[in-house]
Amino acid sequence: MEQGGDESRLEEKSGRASHPQTQWLGHPKGLSVLFATELWERFSYYGMRALLVLYMVDHLLAPGGEAEVLGLASLKRVLEAVFGPLGPQPLASQIYGLYTGFVYLTPILGGYLADRWLGRRRMVALGAALMVAGHFLMASEPFFLLALLLLILGNGAFKPNIVTQVGGLYAPGDARRDRAYSLFYVGINIGAFFSPLVSGTLGETLGWHYGFASAGVGMAIGLLTYLIGSPSLPADRPRQRKSEPTSADRAGSRRALLGVLALFIPATLFFATYEQQGNTIALWAEKFTDRGVDLILWKGDIPVTWFQAFNPLMVFLFTPLLVALWAAQSRRGREPGAMAKMATGCFGVALSYLIMALAAWINPGGRSSWLWLAGYFVVITFAELYFSPIALSLVSRIAPDHARSATMGFWLTTTFAGNLLAGWIGGLWASLSSAQFFLALCALSAAAGALIALARGPLGALTQE
Secondary structure: OOOHHHHHHHHHHHHHOOOOOOEEOOEEHHHHHHHHHHHHHHHHHHHHHHHHHHHHHHHHOOOOOHHHOOOHHHHHHHHHHHHOOOOHHHHHHHHHHHHHHHOOOOHHHHHHHHHHHHOHHHHHHHHHHHHHHHHHHOOOHHHHHHHHHHHHHHHHHHHHHHHHHHHHOOOOOOOHHHHHHHHHHHHHHHHHHHHHHHHHHHHHHOOHHHHHHHHHHHHHHHHHHHHHHHHHOOOOOOOOOOOOOOHHHHHHHHHHHHHHHHHHHHHHHHHHHHHHHHOHHHHHHHHOEEOEEEOOOOEEEOOHHHHHHHHHHHHHHHHHHHHHHHHHHHHOOOOOOHHHHHHHHHHHHHHHHHHHHHHHHHOOOOOEEHHHHHHHHHHHHHHHHHHHHHHHHHHHHHOOHHHHHHHHHHHHHHHHHHHHHHHHHHOOOOOOOHHHHHHHHHHHHHHHHHHHHHOHHHHHHHOOO
16 A cells, blocks of 8 residues: 555645646636536536436337347346336336446446556546447447446546546645535536536437437547646556555544445435436426426426426526635634535435425325426525535545545445435335325435434544534
8 A cells, every 4th residue: 555645745746736837717727627527527427317217218118118128128127026016117217226326336446446556547538438438329229228337337437536636636735625626516517507408408309319429429528628638637646566554544544434434324315315306306397397488588398308407507506605605604703514514405405305295285196387396406406515515525635645536436335325225215206195205305314414413523523623
């Protein structure tokens, strides 16, 4: 194992100090490269995700469609052996949960390979190339499951290593690091905003495969952006002779591991409820929402996939407001710590599903105004901003330098577990009333917030608050 202190000095010499004179919005130029690369990667991911459940329910899993997909019959038998008979919608939700879950499990392997052998730059490029291939394969029905596998493996190589490169642009103690992650998170959501409008519209109007192909084009642009801009990024650490870990290495690794483990259950519950947006919320928008709009500039029905753009649009509208709020609280010495923010995020998700439960209770079985969904997205977006970017910054801060990508990959397993749970929960959509379903989600996310709030003392020691 490499020495933590020596590695930090090597990174500062080779990466962080390589372009000190070049700035972008007061940050190293490399942040603009990572910002743009992640923007296009999220464009591809959320564009495909906006179509995935609708594509399976309305087309791929419709009677006669399953035989055309290689391996689907076997996968269905395995899932039915665990969960019982699955109709098109529950099966689609299970596949959606498996896909979005494993997307966040493979980063453990991607982070480990980068830290130990291949380096972060190579892993990001490899992951992007695999995802380009996966998105274009989505246009071929027989290779649907193979396409999902390539996307899962590609994201595992890509995600932990691009996220940790953001932190690698800054020397230890640089106060710009948290703000850099907020900017990076805005890039994520710009891509996530435009993708349902582009890929979703193409999929709903011209055909599913046009939507999936547009996601592949977006990922190809992201790969090209990264390759062209890579000279401004932190250089990969030179491989060094393995030696015994120091006591500081062991203490740092232990603290980071315990911190992630302590947050594992509440984070899993948070993501299990939050990730219903692309699953059962999409079904609610299609079946139970009056999408008619009569405005001065536009009149017509809002396409179902466009609702997936509400959340990212609000992220980059609301982020400056929250950053300004936290800055004002900091000046008064009242800014909440990371644990308090994350608990607030969980309670916010609970409130968002209480709104949906109220909409379902007022108009059971009928179509509710799209304004209910708009209110849901406003609340869940604020909740997300109190949880997700704060968690990324927290993990980057407590992770030891010699294992930062692997630690980030381990944190992303909370999203894996949450998405698997989200898929199972989504399978209950057809057997519960909408109001019951949304109230269950409200209770789960409130429980996550309560767990974090009750454990703030012990967690604060582990996370250096």
